[in-house]
Each structure stands twice: as C-alpha cells, then as structure tokens.
Amino acid sequence: DAKTTQPPSMDCAEGRAANLPCNHSTISGNEYVYWYRQIHSQGPQYIIHGLKNNETNEMASLIITEDRKSSTLILPHATLRDTAVYYCIVSGEAGNMLTFGGGTRLMVKP
Amino acid sequence: DTEVTQTPKHLVMGMTNKKSLKCEQHMGHRAMYWYKQKAKKPPELMFVYSYEKLSINESVPSRFSPECPNSSLLNLHLHALQPEDSALYLCASSQDRGTGNTIYFGEGSWLTVV
Numbered sequence: 571d572a573k574t575t576q577p578p579s580m581d582c583a584e585g586r587a588a589n590l591p592c593n594h595s596t597i598s599g600n601e602y603v604y605w606y607r608q609i610h611s612q613g614p615q616y617i618i619h620g621l622k623n624n625e626t627n628e629m630a631s632l633i634i635t636e637d638r639k640s641s642t643l644i645l646p647h648a649t650l651r652d653t654a655v656y657y658c659i660v661s662g663e664a665g666n667m668l669t670f671g672g673g674t675r676l677m678v679k680p
Numbered sequence: 681d682t683e684v685t686q687t688p689k690h691l692v693m694g695m696t697n698k699k700s701l702k703c704e705q706h707m708g709h710r711a712m713y714w715y716k717q718k719a720k721k722p723p724e725l726m727f728v729y730s731y732e733k734l735s736i737n738e739s740v741p742s743r744f745s746p747e748c749p750n751s752s753l754l755n756l757h758l759h760a761l762q763p764e765d766s767a768l769y770l771c772a773s774s775q776d777r778g779t780g781n782t783i784y785f786g787e788g789s790w791l792t793v794v
Binding site: 600601602604606611612613614615616619621657661662665666667668669670671672673 | 684711713722723724725728735736768770772774776777778779780781782783784785786787788
C-alpha cells in the first residue's frame with residue numbers, strides 16, 4: 571500500500587474549520603484514502619474514506635486532488651472533543667487492511 | 681450498529697500465565713483483524729482473518745496465537761509473554777477484505793505483562 575505523509579501536529583481554534591493535509595504521491599488507481607482518528611486511550615474511530623470524488627458525511631469532508639496525490643480532511647467546526655491523532659491511510663493494493671503512519675496530532679484550543 | 685466489543689478492557693498477567701483476549705462483532709462481517717499498539721506509537725497489524733481462515737500473519741511471535749471459532753468471534757491466546765508485550769491490543773472487523781470496505785475498531789484491551 572502507498573505511504574502517506576502528514577504534519578506531526580497542528581493547532582486549531584475552537585469553532586473554526588480544521589484542515590488536515592495528507593500527501594500520498596505514490597497512490598495507485600484502486601487504492602482508497604481513509605481517515606481515522608484516535609482519542610487518547612480509545613480505539614481508532616472511522617471518519618471517512620474516498621477513491622476519487624470528494625466525500626462528505628456528518629463528521630467531516632474529504633477533498634481529494636484531481637491527480638489523487640494528496641487529500642485534505644476538513645472538520646467544519648472543530649470542538650475541544652475533536653482533539654485527537656488523525657491518521658490518513660491509503661489502502662487497497664493488498665486487500666482491505668490498514669497500515670497506520672505517524673498521523674497528525676490535532677489540538678483544538680478554546 | 682457498528683460495534684466491535686473487546687474483553688477484558690484491562691488485563692495484568694505474569695510471564696508464565698496463559699490468558700486470552702476476546703473480540704466479538706454482530707455486524708455479519710467476515711474479515712477480522714488484530715492490531716497491537718505500543719504507547720505513543722501507531723497501531724501495527726498482527727493478524728487478519730478472512731471467512732474464519734487466517735490470511736495474514738505479520739511475523740508475529742508464536743507466543744501470540746489467534747483463533748477464529750466462528751464468524752462473530754476472534755480470540756487472541758497469550759502464553760509466555762514478555763514485559764515488552766505490554767500494549768493496547770485492538771480488534772477490528774470489516775464486511776470482507778474487498779477494497780473500499782470500512783474497518784471498524786473496538787476500544788481495545790490494555791495488557792500489562794509483569
């Protein structure tokens with residue numbers, strides 16, 4: 571599966587949009603982009619995933635560039651409870667499984 | 681319902697003990713996974729089961745022995761563990777191993793080996 575690159579940490583003001591970038595320049599045609607988050611001491615929580623098109627659900631929006639080499643997860647109105655480590659994962663070449671990278675530690679501040 | 685249930689939540693065991701971690705899902709999923717997560721590190725894949733058969737073993741030491749007795753249950757049998765095996769053990773499941781399926785995680789079992 572393709573590797574991803576994320577900034578190790580980001581801050582966001584409460585109530586503002588949090589935009590988390592991910593680079594996956596080696597992604598292949600049948601690989602999906604997944605986003606998970608992990609709040610301290612809990613299991614990873616699924617947020618959203620997509621193949622080519624932008625996706626939106628009740629938690630977040632996923633914007634994938636046309637060349638698919640990067641994506642952005644958008645939390646439209648961040649709250650303190652969104653403080654977590656966010657993982658961007660590319661999966662599909664080796665069947666459905668997730669290889670986690672370092673992730674981005676998002677700190678939402680009042 | 682997207683729930684994966686893991687028991688126990690916390691386990692302390694000696695290096696000579698035999699214990700098991702249990703995982704259960706009732707979503708009709710046919711793929712199940714074990715991950716290990718050390719403190720301040722990302723989760724690492726250990727095993728993948730597909731239709732109750734072991735399909736991936738990521739070179740995990742034999743002191744960890746997985747078992748999938750039926751499509752809803754996944755066990756991880758532990759024997760002769762070392763203190764460095766102390767970690768959060770995560771179970772997950774997905775509809776199957778087809779690409780694009782969502783993988784759902786349980787809350788994990790915290791294991792301490794003394």
